[in-house]
Structures are given as C-alpha cells and as structure tokens.
Amino acid sequence: MSPRTTRVAGWILAVSVMGVCTALGVWQVSRMHEKRAMLEAVDAVLARRDARPLAAAHAPEREGAYDWAAGEGRFVDAPAFVLDNQIHESRPGLRIYRLFQPATGAAPLLVDLGWTPLVDRTTRMPAADVVAGEGLLDTPVAVRGLLAPPPSSGLALGPALAEGSRLMTRFDAGAIAAAAGLQAPPRRVLRLDPALPLGYARDLDVLPNTLPPDKHLGYAVQWFGLALAALVTALVLTFRRPRR
Known part of the structure; x- marks a missing residue:
C-alpha cells in the first residue's frame, strides 16, 4: 500500500x-x-403550587408537562402496581403505584405513593400490607402533588408485567391500562406531596435513577x-x- x-x-x-x-x-x-428545562419547569410549578383539578392528569394538551394538582377521592380497592429496581438514598427497592378515583367522577389516575424496601428478594415484592393498601382504602382522602410524565420505560425487553402479577420490570402505560381495565393509558402520574401523611418514602425529584x-x-x-x-x-x- x-x-x-x-x-x-x-x-x-x-x-x-x-x-x-x-x-x-x-x-x-x-x-x-x-433536563435543565425540565428542572426549571418543575421549580416554577413548585414555587407557585396553583392547584389544578385531578382530571388534568388526562388532558392531552398537557401531556409531557408539569402541574400541581389537588382533589379528593378514594384509592381503588385493587392490588398495587410495583415497579422493580428503584434506587432511593443508594438503596435498591420498589416504587408503589395505585389507582385513585376522584370524587368528581373523573377517570381514575395513577398515584406514585413512593419507595419501599424489598422484603422478599425471591418474589421481588414489598410487604403484604403495602400490596393490600392497608390504611389507604378505608376512607376518602384529600391528595395533592405534582402531575408529571410517567417514568421512562427504557429498553423494552420482554413483557413489562408478568402474567397474573402487578410487578413491573419497567413502566409500561399500556400494560397498566390493560391490567387495570382503564379506557386509556395514563398520560401523567400524580407524585404525592411528601408532606402528606400517606404512602412511603418519597420526594419530588423528577430525575431519579437517571443522569443530572x-x-x-x-x-x-x-x-x-x-x-x-x-x-x-x-x-x-x-x-x-x-x-x-
């Protein structure tokens, strides 16, 4: 050459x-x-905290946006959706989601109740009282928090939900809608205000398990x-x- x-x-x-x-x-x-624009948008919402109704979770024009929302209703009496492989304060665990039925009659929305540690590493499920929703399903409650886009689903390798289970390897809005009998996949998720005496360990960090x-x-x-x-x-x- x-x-x-x-x-x-x-x-x-x-x-x-x-x-x-x-x-x-x-x-x-x-x-x-x-991500900087995302953090700035969230900071602006948290600074104002002008509450929208919970039905705003389904507004197609607000898909991908951030809003503060509040309302009353009941948690749906059904097993929780459990998202595996979630990190909180450098500890592995699970994130718990439940459907919430607003008192206004609007369509149910998905509520992020926070993080809980693993109890059984074999089944990858939280404690039985977490799954059953003890203390959450008894009476009407007032909720408030940040309406945010669902977490990224990442690489779609295999089904998100195991058959007959609500343990999720990744967040799949379509699979959640099918399992819960919803008319449409959830556009946004309500991340509960950490000051509320509901749920588990949580914050309003919109960049968990990802790069800043x-x-x-x-x-x-x-x-x-x-x-x-x-x-x-x-x-x-x-x-x-x-x-x-």
Whole structure:
C-alpha cells in the first residue's frame, strides 16, 4: 500500500471517529438542555403550587408537562402496581403505584405513593400490607402533588408485567391500562406531596435513577475531547517527517 493510500485511509478513519464522537457530544449537550428545562419547569410549578383539578392528569394538551394538582377521592380497592429496581438514598427497592378515583367522577389516575424496601428478594415484592393498601382504602382522602410524565420505560425487553402479577420490570402505560381495565393509558402520574401523611418514602425529584444535567455536560466534553484527539493524531501522522 502506497504512502498516499495509507494517508487517505487514515483520514477516512479519523473523520469517521470524529463524526461519531461529535454526534455523541451534541446529543449529550441536547440532553443537558432538556433536563435543565425540565428542572426549571418543575421549580416554577413548585414555587407557585396553583392547584389544578385531578382530571388534568388526562388532558392531552398537557401531556409531557408539569402541574400541581389537588382533589379528593378514594384509592381503588385493587392490588398495587410495583415497579422493580428503584434506587432511593443508594438503596435498591420498589416504587408503589395505585389507582385513585376522584370524587368528581373523573377517570381514575395513577398515584406514585413512593419507595419501599424489598422484603422478599425471591418474589421481588414489598410487604403484604403495602400490596393490600392497608390504611389507604378505608376512607376518602384529600391528595395533592405534582402531575408529571410517567417514568421512562427504557429498553423494552420482554413483557413489562408478568402474567397474573402487578410487578413491573419497567413502566409500561399500556400494560397498566390493560391490567387495570382503564379506557386509556395514563398520560401523567400524580407524585404525592411528601408532606402528606400517606404512602412511603418519597420526594419530588423528577430525575431519579437517571443522569443530572451536569453529568451530560461532562460526557459531552469527553466526546468532544476524543474527536479533537482523533484530529490531532491524524494531523501528526500526516505531517510528521518519515525516518530515513
């Protein structure tokens, strides 16, 4: 292979590497901006706390947005939906969801009751009283909290819900609607105000189990640095003097 052919092949490889690294860096920057905008929107909602009715959870024009909502009703007397592999304060556990029927007669909405530790690592289920909803299903209650988009479903590998079970390996709105007999998948989830004496350990962090904006920025810098390194390496190999 001639020196010219070698240089051309080297530049093709270098440009390919630079293109991939630059694209990944740009994607990380876009994710950083998306998450910063998300946090700013949530901060604005939490600062105002202008309560919308619970029926706003089903408003198609607000899908993907954040709102503060409040209302009265009852938790539906049915087993909880349990999301596996959830981290809280560096501890693995489960996130508990229940359907809530507003007193206004609006369609039921899904309520995030918070995080609970594993009791049985074999079945991956919480304590029996959590599943049964003891203390939640007896009387009408007033709820309030942050209406937020459902958590990301991630990679869809296999069914989200095991047959005959409400243990979820990932959040799948369609599977929840089918199991609960809902007319439509939940557009948003009510994340309960941590000040309410209901549910389990919780907060209003909208980025649990995922990367914060600063992490995305750090990864973007790394990808751009690799693209620059590929360019410098190609230049050095191209213009260096060959040995005699």
